[in-house]
Amino acid sequence: MVGDDMVLLDMLIREKGFISGEAIAERLKVSRTAVWKKIKTLRGQGFHIESQPNLGYCLISCPDKLLPVFIKRELKTDFIGQEVYYYPVTTSTNVLAKELASQGAREGTLVIAEEQTQGRGRMGREWLSPANKNILISLILRPHLSPIQVSYITMIASLSVVKTIEALTPLESSIKWPNDIMIRGNKVGGILTEFSAEQDQVVYVVVGIGVNMNFDPTIYPEIAYSATSIYLELGQEISRLKFLVGLLQEMEKEYKELQAGKGLLIVKEWRNSLMTLNKEVRVVSEQGTLEGMAEDVDEHGALILRLASGQQIKIYTGDVSLQMNKA
Amino acid sequence: MVGDDMVLLDMLIREKGFISGEAIAERLKVSRTAVWKKIKTLRGQGFHIESQPNLGYCLISCPDKLLPVFIKRELKTDFIGQEVYYYPVTTSTNVLAKELASQGAREGTLVIAEEQTQGRGRMGREWLSPANKNILISLILRPHLSPIQVSYITMIASLSVVKTIEALTPLESSIKWPNDIMIRGNKVGGILTEFSAEQDQVVYVVVGIGVNMNFDPTIYPEIAYSATSIYLELGQEISRLKFLVGLLQEMEKEYKELQAGKGLLIVKEWRNSLMTLNKEVRVVSEQGTLEGMAEDVDEHGALILRLASGQQIKIYTGDVSLQMNKA
Known part of the structure; x- marks a missing residue:
């Protein structure tokens, strides 16, 4: 339209x-x-x-939908969300965005779905969302980054979700390493970053963002005890459109800072939003299960874990759970 | 066939x-x-x-071509080159291989072209090659690596080219950081690694390998003084088929070692084949031009440069030229 x-x-x-x-x-x-x-x-x-x-x-x-015409009326950005692909239902916004990116779609292109038939989280996991309730988007970015720096994009996406929640609600959220957004110990959102690169230069990044908004996860047994939503925490629905517009504007601001060379400041801010540090954690990764103190993150976002033996190791990928009995 | x-x-x-x-x-x-x-x-x-x-x-x-039927008769591998896509002429083997990989092509799939209309080197540069003279291939791999480890693939590809030259000719070759194969100061081959990844896991890698074989680069003014070929160095043509088969077998051997956890041994061997170390070099990168002593490479292949000021810096991407006046 x-x-x-x-x-x-x-x-x-x-x-x-x-x-x-x-x-x-x-x-x-x-x-x-x-x-x-x-x-x-x-x-x-x-x-x-x-x-x-x-x-x-x-x-x-008006329909309760994230139609491009509504977004265009509200959005004040230079490039993020200026081009919008909108789908009432699709397989996965990340899959579509990768196709568009490889065909040359310009930086900032936004893919929105009201419903996904093959929504995914990290490591191929399912991402559950009923129609017209949540935010399911993917953004195409073409940053001047080396592949080792792609974690910056995940960081600015998760920071943007946290800041948007803070700006529009009285809720407090934090980040669970590496890419979950949490409210009171339950997951309210997640980031799925995928990219295409040459050896030393990123060609494009697709960052998928899912946020549970006006949705009641407690009616789904498989996520009832691990997921939450803005609606569930707040006791009332909030405007998905307003949230999306705020999120996109925040993303653009953070992205501009990243491209202006402020990557290390972003890591610092992201680190301050992490709920994972200085806690006893269990990390399940391809290498097996490790337990220890989550001491810090490095400049690329890798988790620095201190094992009981005193040995310090870096973890690039894995699932973290807090050891509540020791915390 | x-x-x-x-x-x-x-x-x-x-x-x-x-x-x-x-x-x-x-x-x-x-x-x-x-x-x-x-x-x-x-x-x-x-x-x-x-x-x-x-x-x-x-x-x-028989035609002087790298036909799949010839390759299959000679090749002793488990998966590399067991599936072959052959093109007398195509745009770019890497572009085709990326398409095949995103459609699910299996590990080891080989794309061969006798001629490329849009052959590329790193950073979008042209890769010049007349028809039926050289080796222009791309391999699809699906390694268990994080994006930060993709440089291993470039390393095993360049090492495999060096070892195949050594096995089939009396010529000595070496590697110019990060991805050129050199004989007596001139370029005989190059590697173009491209990949698709999630945040922390590679989905596929396409490694493009170009080797100048039975080709006389001196007739092309734009590369006459920087490129060479096996033919030019040896004074005679050699069998492209034999070279390709040797190269694929070597690649499979190295790749199996990488997947068996011997990455650091590969870095060590690659480091020993580098012509770039302990020399005064000039590096042209996006950040500008830097001069200094190429002291070492780190465990991911980044170049460690000692500037005149004494400061040590790591370079992830760039073009290196030797400062011959100081060497």
Whole structure:
């Protein structure tokens, strides 16, 4: 939906009552039949629009969807989210975004789904989300980074989620190494970063962000005790659109800082948002299970673990759980 | 070309003179017409096969091409090169291999081109090669590596080229950091490693290998003073097929060692083949031009440079040239 359609929607939203087809036709410089066709398109997208022979059209309600037309009305960014691919239902926004990126899609391109049939978390795990309830997006970025620095992108994505929660709600969230967003010990969001690179230069990064918004995870037995949502924590629904716009604006701000060479400041800020440090943790990785004190992270985000033997090791990938009995 | 076609070619190669169409039909359990069609296919691929009404068929010469049928006859590997995509001419073997890999092609899949219309080196540079003269291949690998370890793949590819040159010729070659193969100061081959990854796990690596074989680079002004070839150094042509088979077998051996956890041994061996160390070098990188002593490489292959100020810095990407006046 672009140009004319957005102007039409703007008119309908601003007008509190009915607006005549004639007035619309005049403003858009199109025929009355063309106006009627545009109204039909909007209705198809879930807009409830009444029509009366002598009065014209009146917008009764907007669909609870993250339509590009809504985003464009609100978003103040230079490039992130300026190009939007919107899907009521798709396999996985990351899969689509990777295809678009390899075909040359420009930096900042946003892929949104209301529902995913093959939503994934890290390590190929399922990411559960009913339709029209949460935020399921992927962003295409083309940073000047070496592959070793791609973790910066995961860091700014998770920081942006934390900051957006902080800006729009009274909730406190933190980051569980390496890429989960947590509220009171339960998972409210996650980041899935995938990328394509040459030996020493990233070609593109696709960063997938999932945030549980107006969704009740307690009705799904498989995640009832590990997941939460903004709705569940707050006791009320909040505007997904407002959250998404805030998140994208925050992402752009952080990304610009990263590209301006402030990577180490970002690591520091990310480190301060980690709930994982100075705690006894258990790490399950391909190399096996390790237990120890999570002492720090290095400049690329690797976890520095102190084993009971006193030995210090770096962990690049794995699942962390806190050892609550020792904490 | 598989199954029947390979058996037919085997029969023609073993038979010193003519072999009757009847004998072939009997062996392959097909009709005489089917035999004639297979002969036609071979001719289309450049095999010169004579036919005489009462004698049958006689193989006069084979095309000077790296046909899969030739490779399969010689290659002793478990997976590298067991699946082959062969193109007389294509855009770029790395581009094709990335497409195949993202569609699920299995580990070890080999893409061969006799000629590339968009051959590339690192950083998007052109890779010049006339048809049917050199080795232009890409391999698809699916190693258990984190993105930070992908340099191992470049290392085993360059080591394999050096070892194959050593095994088949009296020539001495060495590696110019990070990915060029050199003979007497000129470039004889290069590696272009590209990969797709999640944050902490490689999904696939495509390693492109180009080696100048039976080619005279001195007739191309743009590379006359920087490139060389096996032919130019040796004064005679050598079998591209033999070289390719040796290279693939060496690659598989090194790759198995890497996956068995011998990465650090590979770095050590690669380091010993580097011509770049303990020399005054100039490095041109995105960060600008730096001069200093190339003291060492780290465990991921990054170059450790000692500046005139005494400061030690690590370089992950760049072009190195030796400062011959100081060497």
